[in-house]
Amino acid sequence: MNSVVFECTWRGCGHNTNTCSSIEAHIRNTHLGPKKEGDSDHEEEFYYTEREVMAPAPPPTLSHRDMCRPPHEDPEYQRQLVGSYSSPSSPGRRPRSDNKKCRKVYGMDQRDLWCTQCKWKKACTRFGD
């Protein structure tokens, strides 16, 4: 019995659901916000991937790379979406990664172990984002 998994590709999320509507609801509620007037038609669809999952293991077919993936993940499509309409990633819609930075790793009581930027309350340079 194979099923389909919808995985959220928002930074540091990775939430999985089993239906298309549920992942879109997750993305809209958790990441994108309530809703916007005149927003891109289906903006949610850019933030998740749909993949089929086999029960035991993936088949050993090495003939083809995965062809026919959804229209997402196309560089042109992405540039078009980001360029014409500064959707997220503009000052105002800032995501938040869940990986720890110097402050949380070492704690306030060991500030001398933080990287310089963290000491100055700037963007961390030791742990990527």
Place this chain on the structure above:
DNA sequence: GCTGCCGGGCC
């Protein structure tokens, strides 16, 4: 309440 960090201050 805490974390990450932009903006802005002081030297």
Place this chain on the structure above:
DNA sequence: GGCCCGGCAGC
């Protein structure tokens, strides 16, 4: 330039 903090957004 180095150094620090207010204040805010995102949890």
